[in-house]
Amino acid sequence: MSKPPSFEQAKTKREKARAAGMDPNYWYAVELDDALAKGAVQRVTFWGMHVALYRDEFGTLRAIEDRCAHRHVPLSIGVVKGDRIVCQYHGWGYDKDGKLADIPHDLFGMQMPKCKLRTFPVKVRYGLIWIFFGDADRAESVALPYIPDLEGSExxxxxxxxxxxxxxxxxxxxxxxxxxxxxxxxxxxxxxxxxxxxxxxxxxxxxxxxxxxxxxxxxxxxxxxxxxxxxxxxxxxxxxxxxxxxxxxxxxxxxxxxxxxxxxxxxxxxxxxxxxxxxxxxxxxxxxxxxxxxxxxxxxxxxxxxxxxxxxxxxxxxxxxxxxxxxxxxxxxxxxxxxxxTIKKWEQYLAREAAKGARPIGMAGAGLVSAPLNPKKREAEGEAPAAE
Ligand code: FES
Ligand SMILES: [Fe+2]
Missing domain, CATH: 3.90.380.10 (Naphthalene 1,2-dioxygenase Alpha Subunit; Chain A, domain 1)
Structure with missing residues (x-):
């Protein structure tokens, strides 16, 4: 039994529709606003691309590429300190702009590496958290859904x-x-x-x-x-x-x-x-x-x-x-x-990316890996706790 075709291989309209992605250059709801407490972090995924979404200790929501620049451990299993996200493994800390800001161990006489991870615009509206996964410079010109009946004093x-x-x-x-x-x-x-x-x-x-x-x-x-x-x-x-x-x-x-x-x-x-x-x-x-x-x-x-x-x-x-x-x-x-x-919008997005020479979201290397083990869940299941 063969697998359904990819978008590129698809021949019929049905095959294309069932393989198409969605254009990331819109605001997408990713979580309920009250599901993420101060200091909490979780993974959200858009078409195979993983993002670590966290609420810093001051209450601001932040979204950053879910990958530590050191050894690519997902930051979504890390911890929040102040407005930073800190990797669970060796404790490298990233500031609100995604810049590597702290390494808590010996640098062996080396300079602090200059690393910057991609961050994503985040908003809250109608009790939902929204992320713009597309080109960040387009985020402000693309409107979030506006629902007049949910606005105003009544x-x-x-x-x-x-x-x-x-x-x-x-x-x-x-x-x-x-x-x-x-x-x-x-x-x-x-x-x-x-x-x-x-x-x-x-x-x-x-x-x-x-x-x-x-x-x-x-x-x-x-x-x-x-x-x-x-x-x-x-x-x-x-x-x-x-x-x-x-x-x-x-x-x-x-x-x-x-x-x-x-x-x-x-x-x-x-x-x-x-x-x-x-x-x-x-x-x-x-x-x-x-x-x-x-x-x-x-x-x-x-x-x-x-x-x-x-x-x-x-x-x-x-x-x-x-x-x-x-x-x-x-x-x-x-x-x-x-x-x-659905097909037309995905084709338009692919054409724009191709014109820029950029790799579309969700292609090989962009993700589509299973979620990493959550240390707290492992503890709850009776395994040895992860090192602090
Ligand atoms: S893998 Fe993140 S600090 Fe080492
Ligand atoms: Fe129905």
């Missing part, structure tokens, strides 16, 4: 939900905006009888609409404010590299994908709601108590629903890996449009 209620799915990012994108998979959600019924009424591909996005019955299943159906919201219609977009939906200007979501490698995608969903109805009576909950309701809804409805999608995408990945060279049939024109956009 933002809509929103609680992020995140998953890591063992599937290619294009499978996730196909899944969220393609409503032919109503069968999968026969328990929760997030949409029913969907008819595609608009499909509008543009240079940077695919806009689409469905006439569909939204949110008629599960306990949360009773909370949907159908007097104020038109729940017979949904607008969606794959606004590269993000995805969103809007039901009656009342129920919305954004999905931010982090393409980790060819078969792993982390997904961050921001579902947000303008109002919730008190079940069975014509009253609405005050905005202040909506966050706890969403948290409860995430547990009993939204997360289990998204798990159905994640399991389906992982099964699709498995099927693709085994049967990629069998003919496939795709009937939804929206899926063709998503795949065309």
């Amino acid at each position: 933002p809509w209620a929103c609680v992020p939900v995140d998953f890591t799915v063992k599937a290619h990012h294009s499978m996730v994108i196909d899944n969220v905006s393609d409503f032919t998979h109503e069968f999968l959600h026969r328990k929760f019924k997030p949409f029913a009888d969907a008819k595609l009424t608009k499909l509008e591909p543009t240079e940077d996005a695919v806009y689409l609409s469905y006439d569909t019955k939204v949110g008629h299943g599960g306990v949360t159906a009773h909370f949907i404010d159908r007097v104020q919201a038109d729940t017979d219609h949904m607008d969606l977009a794959y606004q590269y590299p993000y995805q969103w939906s809007n039901t009656g200007n009342h129920i919305k979501h954004w999905l931010f994908v982090l393409p980790i490698d060819e078969r792993t995608t982390r997904t961050f969903y921001l579902f947000h709601f303008k109002s919730f109805k008190v079940p069975f009576v014509p009253l609405r909950f005050p905005r202040q108590i909506m966050a706890p309701i969403i948290r409860a809804a995430n547990k009993v409805h939204i997360r289990p629903l998204l798990v159905e999608d994640a399991v389906a995408c992982e099964a699709e990945q498995d099927g693709w890996d085994k049967h990629w060279n069998q003919p496939t049939a795709e009937v939804n024109p929206a899926v063709h449009a998503f795949q065309t956009l």
Whole structure:
């Protein structure tokens, strides 16, 4: 059984879509802001490129190439001291600009080596940490996603939900905006009888609409404010590299994908709601108590629903890996449009890198290695503690 082709080897649209990377010259959500305490460091990966993300002891988030200049030990297993990241092995310390600033052992009469590691712009918005993995000088001219409903003095209620799915990012994108998979959600019924009424591909996005019955299943159906919201219609977009939906200007979501490698995608969903109805009576909950309701809804409805999608995408990945060279049939024109956009954006990125003579992200040598052993985890598993 042969492996699916690389992007360069791919012949069909499906093969290309399933092998394409994502253009790193956008802001990508990498972690929940409250998941990283002061002094903590962790690895984040974009298309095979590893970055050590840490919050320094003053509270500032910093991202640096995940590689010590001494012997390439990942800095993500290191420790944070002040605003520096210190390598776990011989204790070489790097300052906030990535410059080697300290070597705590004998230099044998040698000069301190001059080393500078690559650092990455980091921001926080909507409870998420964002990194710009592309050319740093483009970072300020590329906007982070702006969600007006989550801004201002009365933002809509929103609680992020995140998953890591063992599937290619294009499978996730196909899944969220393609409503032919109503069968999968026969328990929760997030949409029913969907008819595609608009499909509008543009240079940077695919806009689409469905006439569909939204949110008629599960306990949360009773909370949907159908007097104020038109729940017979949904607008969606794959606004590269993000995805969103809007039901009656009342129920919305954004999905931010982090393409980790060819078969792993982390997904961050921001579902947000303008109002919730008190079940069975014509009253609405005050905005202040909506966050706890969403948290409860995430547990009993939204997360289990998204798990159905994640399991389906992982099964699709498995099927693709085994049967990629069998003919496939795709009937939804929206899926063709998503795949065309993914391929086009990746080709544009590859062409820009080639014009600069630069090596594209994720190619040989850029990463795609398994995560290093975490010393704390090894200790917890009963192995000898790593040297301090
Ligand atoms: S490998 Fe990092 S200090 Fe030696
Ligand atoms: Fe779904």
